[in-house]
Amino acid sequence: MSIDTALLAYRIAAWVTGVGLLVLVVVAMPLKYIFGQPELVSIVGVAHGFxxxxxxxxxxxxAERCRWKPLDAVLILIAGTVPVASFVAERRVTHRVRAGRTPVS
Structure with missing residues (x-):
């Protein structure tokens, strides 16, 4: 797998994960905790985890293809757990990978 292919897969995964997390936090959790409808949380929560x-x-x-430092990879992984952060990380990673630089430092 080339760096370009790995970058494309990462970008798609970052966007899909980010959208799933936003749906979970903005739609499903308010439905559960404000309106007492937990069904969507169980569906979207499992989907987001997968x-x-x-x-x-x-x-x-x-990270392996670009030879990132382990800490750089961990910081990008954490971005998938914070609403909207995966979108910001995806833009930063894309620009830096295309420029031949590391994603964080």
Whole structure:
């Protein structure tokens, strides 16, 4: 797998994970805690967990291809757990990978 392919997979995973997390936090959790409807949390929560595992794999593949420092990879992985952070990290990673630089430092 080339760096370009790994970057594309990472970008897709970051966006899908980010959207899933936003749906969980902005839609499903208010439905559960304000309106007493927990069904969507159980569906979206499981989906986000599965998608986050794919995000982890794609991030680690890209990190290996680009020879990132382990701390850089961990910081990008954490971005998948904070609403909106995966979008910011994806833009930063994309620009830096294309420029041949590390994603964080």
């Amino acid at each position: 998608l986050y595992m794919i995000y982890i794999v794609c991030t680690l593949l890209l």
